[in-house]
Amino acid sequence: MTPATTPDQLPALEALPDLPRDDDGPVFREPWEASAFAITLELHAAGHFTWDEWATTLSQQISAAQAAGDPDLGNTYYRHWLAALESLVTTKALATPEALDLRAQDWVRAYRSTPHGHPVKLKTG
Amino acid sequence: MAHDHHGDEMTEPPSEMALRVQALESLLVEKGLVDPKALDVIVDRYENRVGPRNGAHVVARAWTDPDYLERLRADATAAIAELDYTGRQGEHMVVVENGPKLHNLVVCTLCSCYPWPVLGLPPAWYKSSPYRSRAVIDPRGVLAEFGTMLDEDVEVKVWDSTSEVRFLVLPERPEGTEGWTIEQLIPLVSRNSMIGVEKARPATGAAA
Known part of the structure; x- marks a missing residue:
């Protein structure tokens, strides 16, 4: 299966004015940020939401955080990104908030029961 | 210093943000809504976008500033933090120096430990099982695949x-x-x- 998002089919990143980027494109501070970015691109490419919907959800999230006192120095950008993505995923009924919480807890248990260096495998339930 | 063990300690979960992304990704993959390979392709495209330039800055500074080089040898974590490159997975850095008769190669045989504050996201080949196993058994073979030919009398150390x-x-x-x-x-x-896996680029042809 080829990826739905190819380099020349990047959605309109300029619709996201605060996106941390340099001349060559987006930049990330931590690997999870790149993963959150990739999930968003893939869900969009698969037609689960339009890029306008995404940009709106993200900017609402950022405005809400700013209203709550976030200094918005760029280092929290992907926190807002992830919160917006979770919100859109649940609004679109792709997953429930409860399922996301449970799954995160499952991962914590999986990490804590795996010796370091071994692949961490998910044990759900 | 022992560098050949991963110990028996359990794995510490990543940050809350990383866990939430992992939860989201694994649920969406399970439901067939996203393809994990497609995500890898996108992330790999940006693997150069996080931080190898941070590491390059550390190296270039060490090349030009003997005092900095000394500090880097004595305590790499602190010397790297001087340049503001800190973060998870970069807490205990050790710098290994190449020389005319010594070439160093880094691998993580058991998983994909990688100093991403200085090097960014690990490339897919670094995480691959062939690299992880062959870097130790046949480091010269691995180097050759990257086009790196070393003289017979150059020692190769694998870390x-x-x-x-x-x-x-x-x-x-x-x-x-x-x-x-x-x-x-x-x-x-x-x-x-x-x-x-390679040497630094030659002076010729570089954008000086």
């Missing part, structure tokens, strides 16, 4: 990254770069040269 220690290779400064500034040197320091 196994662990949860406690992350290695950064200090490549040899290319010939013909005397008097170059840090800014001129940084483009010569490739990510691969800091993992040790």
Whole structure:
């Protein structure tokens, strides 16, 4: 299966004015940020939401955080990104908030029961 | 220093944000809504976008500033933090220096420990099982595949990254770069040269 998002089919990143980027494109501070970015691109490419919907959800999230006192120095950008993505995923009924919480807890248990260096495998339930 | 064990300790979960992304990704993959390979392709495209330039800055500084080099040898974590490159998985850095008769190669045989504050996201080949196993058994073969040919009398040392220690290779400064500034040197320091699968880029042909 080829990826739905190819380099020349990047959605309109300029619709996201605060996106941390340099001349060559987006930049990330931590690997999870790149993963959150990739999930968003893939869900969009698969037609689960339009890029306008995404940009709106993200900017609402950022405005809400700013209203709550976030200094918005760029280092929290992907926190807002992830919160917006979770919100859109649940609004679109792709997953429930409860399922996301449970799954995160499952991962914590999986990490804590795996010796370091071994692949961490998910044990759900 | 012991560098050949990963210990028996359990795995510490990543940050809350990383866990939430992992929860989201695994649920969406399970439901067939996203393809994990497609995500890898996108992330790999940006693997150069996080930080190899940070590591290149450290290397270029060490090439040009003998005092900094000394501090880097004594306590790499602190010397790297001087340049503001800190973060998870970069807490215990050790710099290994290449020389005319010594070439260093970094691997993580058991997983994919990687100093991403200085090198960015690990490339897919670094995480691959063939690289992880062959880097130890046949380092010269691995180097040859990257086009890196070493003389017979050059010793190759392989360093196994662990949860406690992350290695950064200090490549040899290319010939013909005397008097170059840090800014001129940084483009010569490739990510691969800091993992040790290649040498730093030659002075010729570089954008000086």
